[in-house]
Amino acid sequence: MIRDEQAYIVGAYEHPTRKAPDxxxxxxxxxxxxxxxxxxxxxxxxxxxYFSAGDEPGFRPVSMVDYLNLKVxxxxxxxxxxxxxxxxxxxxxxxxxxxxxxxxxxxxxGRPRSAPIxxxxxxxxxxxxWERPLRQSLLDIYALCARRHMHEYGTxxxxxxxIKVAASHHAQHNPHAMLRKVVTTQDVLASPMVSxxxxxxxCCVISDGGGxxxxxxxxxxxxxxxxxxxxxxxxxxxxxxxxGGVELTASxxxxxxxxxxxxxxxxxxxxxxxxxxxxxxxxxxxALEDLGFCEKGQGGRFVADGNLISGVGRLPFxxxxxxxxxxxxxxxxxxTKVIEAVRQLRGEAHPAVQVKDCALALxxxxxxxxxxxxxxxTLIMERE
Amino acid sequence: xxxxxxxxxxxxxxxxxxxxxxGRFVLPRCRQxxxxxxxxxxxxxxxxxxxxxxxxxxxEGEIHSFSVNRMGDQPYVLAYVALTKGPIMLTNIVDADxxxxxIGAKVxxxxxxxxxxxxxxxxxxx
Ligand SMILES: [Zn+2]
Numbered sequence: 024m025i026r027d028e029q030a031y032i033v034g035a036y037e038h039p040t041r042k043a044p045d046x047x048x049x050x051x052x053x054x055x056x057x058x059x060x061x062x063x064x065x066x067x068x069x070x071x072x073y074f075s076a077g078d079e080p081g082f083r084p085v086s087m088v089d090y091l092n093l094k095v096x097x098x099x100x101x102x103x104x105x106x107x108x109x110x111x112x113x114x115x116x117x118x119x120x121x122x123x124x125x126x127x128x129x130x131x132x133g134r135p136r137s138a139p140i141x142x143x144x145x146x147x148x149x150x151x152x153w154e155r156p157l158r159q160s161l162l163d164i165y166a167l168c169a170r171r172h173m174h175e176y177g178t179x180x181x182x183x184x185x186i187k188v189a190a191s192h193h194a195q196h197n198p199h200a201m202l203r204k205v206v207t208t209q210d211v212l213a214s215p216m217v218s219x220x221x222x223x224x225x226c227c228v229i230s231d232g233g234g235x236x237x238x239x240x241x242x243x244x245x246x247x248x249x250x251x252x253x254x255x256x257x258x259x260x261x262x263x264x265x266x267g268g269v270e271l272t273a274s275x276x277x278x279x280x281x282x283x284x285x286x287x288x289x290x291x292x293x294x295x296x297x298x299x300x301x302x303x304x305x306x307x308x309x310a311l312e313d314l315g316f317c318e319k320g321q322g323g324r325f326v327a328d329g330n331l332i333s334g335v336g337r338l339p340f341x342x343x344x345x346x347x348x349x350x351x352x353x354x355x356x357x358x359t360k361v362i363e364a365v366r367q368l369r370g371e372a373h374p375a376v377q378v379k380d381c382a383l384a385l386x387x388x389x390x391x392x393x394x395x396x397x398x399x400x401t402l403i404m405e406r407e
Numbered sequence: 408x409x410x411x412x413x414x415x416x417x418x419x420x421x422x423x424x425x426x427x428x429x430g431r432f433v434l435p436r437c438r439q440x441x442x443x444x445x446x447x448x449x450x451x452x453x454x455x456x457x458x459x460x461x462x463x464x465x466x467e468g469e470i471h472s473f474s475v476n477r478m479g480d481q482p483y484v485l486a487y488v489a490l491t492k493g494p495i496m497l498t499n500i501v502d503a504d505x506x507x508x509x510i511g512a513k514v515x516x517x518x519x520x521x522x523x524x525x526x527x528x529x530x531x532x533x
Contacts, residue, residue: 144413152413152420153446156527157499158476163485166474171487174472174510218485219475219505266444266452267494269487271472395497 030116031244032252032404034063034237035365037343037358039199041350043231044137048080049090051132051233051352056091059235064247065126070237072097072124074115076107078133078233078353087130097124103261103398104390105300105355107131108236110400112361113257115238125240132233133353140354150264150396162226162303164394166218169305171271173220175320178308180220182323184211186304187224187347189331194344196373201228202348225304227346227356234358236365250369256289256403258282263396272320275399276313276387283401284315289383291315294403296339296367296378298360298386301346306389311338314387314401333376342367342376357388361402368406382406414525419449422461427526432466432516434493435459445494466516466528467491475505488514488530499529508532 036058038051046054052075060067073095079087084100099114101107108131115127144151172178188208194200206224214224244251260278262270284290291314299314301307308322316338317325330336343349343363346356364384366372383405390398414424426433434443439456443464450457473486484500486508500508501519515533518526 146412146416149417149448150446152417152525153527154497155413156525157485157497157529158483159485159497159499160476160478163474163476167472167485167487170474170510171472216475216477219477221474264445264495264497267496269471269495271487 029241030119030238030254031241032112032236032254032361032365033239033244033247033249034059034065035234035362036062037234037362038132038232038352040232041199041201041230042136043134046134048078048133049087051134051231052079052087052130053091055132055233055235056128056130059128059237063237063249065237067091067093069126070128071095072115072118072127074099074111074127074129076100076111076131076355077102078131078355095124097127103259103400105302105357106388106390106398106400107355108358109361109386109388109402110259112236112238112254112402113259113400116254116257119238119240125243127238128235129238129358130233130235131353131355131358133355134231135354136229136231154395160218161392162218162221164392165303165305166221168271168309168394169220172305172309175272176323178323180212180222181208182327183225183304183308184208185326185329186301186307186331187211189326189329189336190301190341190345190347192332193342193376194348196375197344197349200344200349201230202344221303221305227302227351228348229354230350230352232350232352234352234362236358236361251407252365252368253405253407254402255405256283256285256287258286258401260399261396262399271394272309274309274313274389274393275397276310276389276401279399279401280314280387283403287403289403293383294338294385295381296342296364296384298345298364298384299340300357300360300387300389301341302351302389304347306393307340309393310387310389314385333378339376339378342372342378355390357390357400360386360388364404368404411525420447423447424525426461427518427528430518432464432528433461434464436462443493445496464490464493467533468493468514470500470508470510470512470514471495472510473500473508484508486530498527501529501531503532
């Protein structure tokens with residue numbers, strides 16, 4: 024149980040760039056690593072654990088460790104998609120508790136905006152054999168979830184739009200956010216229908232950039248001159264098409280959330296701030312239900328009328344503007360979810376969106392494709 | 408991307424493609440647990456038995472969910488189809504006006520050969 028074993032997030036850094044035409048991917052990783060270590064007050068020579076998730080080139084973590092000239096005795100390269108950095112922080116906490124490393128560095132970076140990713144399908148991937156010949160984009164797959172949720176629970180496009188509206192209210196205060204204009208539900212509904220029932224403004228941005236987080240042991244955390252953020256619960260899960268029993272209105276967050284809350288010994292009602300992975304508005308709505316912030320099917324009502332807006336609603340979410348408005352580096356933004364939660368817990372979010380006395384926060388990631396197969400990772404963090 | 412590259416790397420599914428080439432839609436059924444599955448594979452994903460039969464299916468079912476991509480010149484429909492007493496499968500609905508589709512609409516399998524694509528099962532309204 025993580026709470027008893029104790030690991031702390033002591034450093035976090037988000038790359039300010041959203042467009043990096045003149046930087047390499049490894050350079051972005053390295054700048055994020057340097058930023059997070061500087062934030063923690065540690066040096067690269069303190070790092071003895073490294074975690075990354077496949078967004079680096081070449082021999083991946085081996086190339087990155089060599090590029091950064093790290094001397095690590097523990098590394099983890101688990102790639103479960105966009106939720107990987109959240110899982111890595113959990114795995115780092117476990118490795119620290121097991122004595123495998125003392126200072127763990129987690130990085131994520133990419134430049135899909137400057138260099139659009141050329142997807143080369145893996146002909147040995149068993150499910151792609153049945154899917155590649157179909158006409159589909161990833162947003163068509165998320166749209167399947169949205170349509171079924173609307174059918175089963177009466178969820179409306181306007182309710183989904185409230186998720187973008189809340190993100191845009193927060194993004195107006197973030198000078199780095201790609202989309203800083205406050206939008207209304209009417210703006211979302213008037214944006215082009217890209218994959219019915221999803222509109223263009225139901226989708227996240229495509230950005231370059233990245234981020235890094237440093238996790239360490241209690242005695243090191245206490246020696247540093249930074250507010251301490253303790254990881255008290257973590258869960259992960261994977262959900263597929265269940266051999267033909269696909270569930271489009273529920274996600275692996277049911278599992279990752281339940282494990283994380285049980286470990287932390289807290290309830291959704293206790294959470295003061297939530298970072299929720301937001302590749303699309305429907306991604307957020309389904310995750311909120313599955314994490315237990317509302318009953319299954321009530322997500323539309325829960326997000327309506329600004330309930331996710333800081334200072335207005337009951338559950339402030341993605342106060343940096345999130346993937347919907349700020350950034351989604353490497354097409355997988357999991358690390359940015361942790362970084363904004365750390366800012367909130369330290370009281371370092373923008374004053375206009377900072378949650379008062381934010382002592383308990385949740386960060387949640389969704390990796391790959393909700394609707395066909397995806398991963399979830401949930402972290403619960405406490406300000407000590 | 409060539410559909411036959413995928414098929415070549417998936418020898419376990421050869422019976423499906425052989426049947427499809429003759430316009431027949433077959434589903435793997437497990438002799439141990441008596442269940443079908445989708446997508447087809449060489450081992451039963453319900454019980455991990457290798458004792459599979461390829462059973463002809465009428466390929467009838469209903470739309471479980473669908474999306475209409477409107478970004479190109481022609482809209483196209485991605486859908487999950489729930490086969491009658493069978494698995495739910497990802498597919499396209501073809502030869503239909505997207506605006507007339509609804510969840511629950513009755514559909515039937517059709518194979519549309521194409522030089523660049525494996526002849527995957529698609530569905531039309533019935
Ligand atoms: Zn079986």
